[in-house]
Amino acid sequence: MRADMFDPACPSRLSPVRIGDKWGGMIILCLEGGPRRFSELRVPLRRVTAKVLTESLRALERDGLITRTAYDENPPRVEYALTPLGRTMLEPIAWCREWARDHLPQVVAAREAYEVTP
Amino acid sequence: MRADMFDPACPSRLSPVRIGDKWGGMIILCLEGGPRRFSELRVPLRRVTAKVLTESLRALERDGLITRTAYDENPPRVEYALTPLGRTMLEPIAWCREWARDHLPQVVAAREAYEVTP
DNA sequence: CTGGATCCCGTTGGATACTG
DNA sequence: CAGTATCCAACGGGATCCAG
Numbered sequence: 001m002r003a004d005m006f007d008p009a010c011p012s013r014l015s016p017v018r019i020g021d022k023w024g025g026m027i028i029l030c031l032e033g034g035p036r037r038f039s040e041l042r043v044p045l046r047r048v049t050a051k052v053l054t055e056s057l058r059a060l061e062r063d064g065l066i067t068r069t070a071y072d073e074n075p076p077r078v079e080y081a082l083t084p085l086g087r088t089m090l091e092p093i094a095w096c097r098e099w100a101r102d103h104l105p106q107v108v109a110a111r112e113a114y115e116v117t118p
Numbered sequence: 119m120r121a122d123m124f125d126p127a128c129p130s131r132l133s134p135v136r137i138g139d140k141w142g143g144m145i146i147l148c149l150e151g152g153p154r155r156f157s158e159l160r161v162p163l164r165r166v167t168a169k170v171l172t173e174s175l176r177a178l179e180r181d182g183l184i185t186r187t188a189y190d191e192n193p194p195r196v197e198y199a200l201t202p203l204g205r206t207m208l209e210p211i212a213w214c215r216e217w218a219r220d221h222l223p224q225v226v227a228a229r230e231a232y233e234v235t236p
Numbered sequence: 237c238t239g240g241a242t243c244c245c246g247t248t249g250g251a252t253a254c255t256g
Numbered sequence: 257c258a259g260t261a262t263c264c265a266a267c268g269g270g271a272t273c274c275a276g
Contacts, residue, residue, distance in 0.1 A: 193258085196259085
């Protein structure tokens with residue numbers, strides 16, 4: 001996966017829409033193309049520590065949005081994948097991304113204007 | 119406005135989608151039908167204190183999603199209203215509500231099943 | 237390699253009291 | 257009426273170290 005997929009400096013991070021916790025939406029997007037390993041997910045989500053990523057994955061698993069499959073190998077391998085329910089989230093996420101693409105510049109501009117005259 | 123509009127016990131509150139801070143999405147929905155006064159907003163958002171509501175309103179104003187108009191009267195009157203930019207949020211919010219209506223029961227069920235076998 | 241265990245700190249948001 | 261001022265508890269999430 002591309003390492004700059006979720007650049008922390010990307011203005012899309014300013015979007016007021018959040019799915020689950022801080023990383024939930026991005027994790028779901030990462031899994032759109034198929035199952036991914038733990039360390040694969042850490043590539044695009046560069047700023048997340050292993051602990052926090054684990055917590056986010058557990059939360060998504062608890063809500064039935066992803067599955068966790070551990071293979072009894074050495075070295076260990078764990079794969080995460082979207083459930084059918086998780087896939088249904090892709091649609092609203094796409095809509096929210098579309099909104100961000102179309103309107104986020106206005107939010108950023110309003111925020112900058114507000115800085116000048118608070 | 120109806121006082122039970124955002125019942126804290128309503129399962130829709132479990133939706134993983136959030137707009138801005140905790141109350142942002144609900145405030146925007148409250149303003150859908152036209153301008154509202156500060157104390158009007160406190161009715162459906164029963165659990166929010168004046169301080170927190172003020173903070174949320176300021177954040178939405180800062181991002182250009184709502185306007186704040188203070189009338190120089192006695193007693194004082196302040197009205198909040200959606201900007202055109204703020205109105206563009208109604209669409210993604212409606213989509214997310216639709217998703218919640220269709221799929222939230224599955225999330226709740228998954229969460230309950232997870233409780234049994236963590 | 238995939239996390240669990242700790243520790244820690246900034247932010248969020250709630251309670252309460254007060255004010256122009 | 258529409259806030260502000262304080263205070264504070266809870267939570268999110270990051271750093272670091274450790275383990276199977």
